[in-house]
Amino acid sequence: MPNVESQVEENVLNWNERLSSQIVSIPSSGIRVFFDIVAQKKDVISLGVGEPDFVTPQIIVNTAIESLRNGYTHYTGNAGIPSLRNEISNYLKNAYNVDYNPDTEIMITVGVSQGIDIALRSIINPGDGIIYGSPSYVSYSPMIKLAGGIPKTISTKFSENFILKPDEIDNACDSQTKAILLNYPSNPTGSSYQKKDVEKIADAVIKNDLLVVSDEIYADLSYDFAHTAISSFPGMKERTILLGGFSKNFAMTGWRIGFAAGPKEWIKAMLKIHQYSMLCAPTVAQMAAETALKYALHERDKMRDSYARRREFIVTEFNRIGLETLNPDGAFYTFSRIEKTGLTSMEFAQTLLEQENVAVIPGDAFGEEGNGFIRCCYATSIDNIKIAMQRIDRFVNKI
Template identity: 55%
Template sequence: MKERLSTTVQQLKPSGIRRFFDLAASMDNVISLGVGEPDFVTSWAVREASILSLERGYTSYTANAGLLELRFEIMKYMKRNFNVSYDYKDDIIVTVGGSQALDITMRALINPEDEIIVVEPNFVSYSPLISLAGGVPVAIETTAETEFKLQPRQIEEVITSNTKALLLCSPNNPTGSSLSKEELQAIADIVIKHDLLVITDEIYAELTYDEEFTSIASLEGMKERTIIISGFSKGFAMTGWRLGYICAPTEIAKAMLKIHQYTMMCAPTMAQYGAIEALQNGQHDVEEMRKSYRRRRNYMVKSLNQIGLECHSPGGAFYVFPSIKKTGLSSEEFAEQLLLEERVAVVPGNVFGKGGEGHIRCSYASSMESLEESIKRISRFVENKL
């Protein structure tokens, strides 16, 4: 049967994260720092709004692009928080999570052999989704020396006649690095110079700690060439609700909507009603989560550096990305041995691209008690390896 399968799919590698999750799930007394989701429960007000929609019998399909009321709230939210204006009727699509938003973005934009620049380390689905759409991912490796921040000159070094777009994620998964307004402006200048599009994954926009988040779409000349991917999973602790959204120039949004219509129809109705409540009244909950994550970040960065694993202080998201090079182990060796010997699950950095080798991703979306115990175990493990 193998010869009947798509050659593109056959060439895709399975997610490198999943193997460690499966191994950890088969073991007892494991502290997981691997899961990329909040440890907070979705706020009661959001859950109640969703329950109320069920009680009222709102169980039919919505418009393909999502409830008009929800798109109106997204429009207001983007203007209020990020200073970007969109038409809620034509420029916004509600999707089944940020992952589906990324998928239909790639399929709407890419012609065969189009090149999309990706910044490594990056989320594991970026390059596979580009390949599935018939495009070519072109990687730029960032390093710990620049806190894993993209340097503008790196973009010009890889641009060819086939380059169509740059894919950004800030704050970044897995490194937590967050680009400032000034850093984004330098990138925008290169993008405009070479007439590129930007796909910006802003799923962690609500979770920045040292300075206000800036969307590259808010910079002069960028809205008309930028597709924003975002959602409710991270900032509003709604991962299982599978609800995301796209904000894009009208013609691009219309193209994406065609794909969305044929492949997904619409996002879950009850989740959309919950999201309306989140946008209207959930900012206090977001702020409380953000404060908690900031405290945990500070603890993890300080502790990892104290035990000899060099780690920059990430500006956002809920990950730290310490170097484990001093141990002499590869990322996969470190992660596997740490799990087997000390029952702490982390993600090896190489699954996020070549630039991640020599590092591990640790999520601090866990209780302080779990983080403190994990540091004790990691410290003991590192001492035995040095």
């Protein structure tokens, strides 16, 4: 794939001058560059892409096909289909004990990706600071910058299961800090927060008078303890946008559907951006999402149980090989320590791919704190994981 620089050289126009300087300054995703290499190789076992290996459950697919056949091919209202918002309100109440009014406090988004984007754009004034733990999901820093904000990371540590500490939040805040961006269970580390830890974060948020964008896309994929929504604590609902989705829990990454729940003033502001830039989330995907919540929770649970079994296997294998790996609390990623191999994360990932045809993601794609780590996605078949682990074992032993 030609990169932006080489395209610029080939062109008559100087695109570096024509494009927004902010866009020019933002690097392309480290993950994508890697996938381009993987796509050109044969017989690669990929532990790279962060998406379920399952296809969307049939009952959801059938609803979508039916809805198209029945002529649901038009726009919906900007906030999304009322019956889907109703269903999301019930789901949030039943699963996470949080109350949201489906008419004013819930909107349907084009994936959690769009939710993050418009939640940030609707609050950031130029120069506002947004804090978040690092390593983090790759989109956070670029999205904050694109909204005119200043990303400020708080380093989290392997020895502390990569969780944020309240005093670190206090220290990271200054007069420009507007909000904290949370993600638990986390991509890339798989770590999550027990109820008592979420409560401590909530206290720090209130103490520092922050808004919260809480990316809880992996909430339903929590293995060892129940997920606690931060908006369930007193005083938190009024300052939090809770982002949830269908991509990971219902194996619906390609449908591009998610939701945002929060105070009506904030949702109203997000809807302003949404109505001009997106109009509405895809109608067919909204229909499918409603069926997912109404009739496919058991399918979701089966997939979660399957990830849990794979988690056990891969974590045991990594530790047996000698690459220290914490037991992820949720999501479907391991974040393994590779420092002792003497290779950087990128060297490890590149050489492993060249020599053993296994694709993993260098940890520093998720921030500099990820240096010395690799991320593996275990949402792939146990057979694939077995072969991949044999190859990683051989690779590490040869170094």
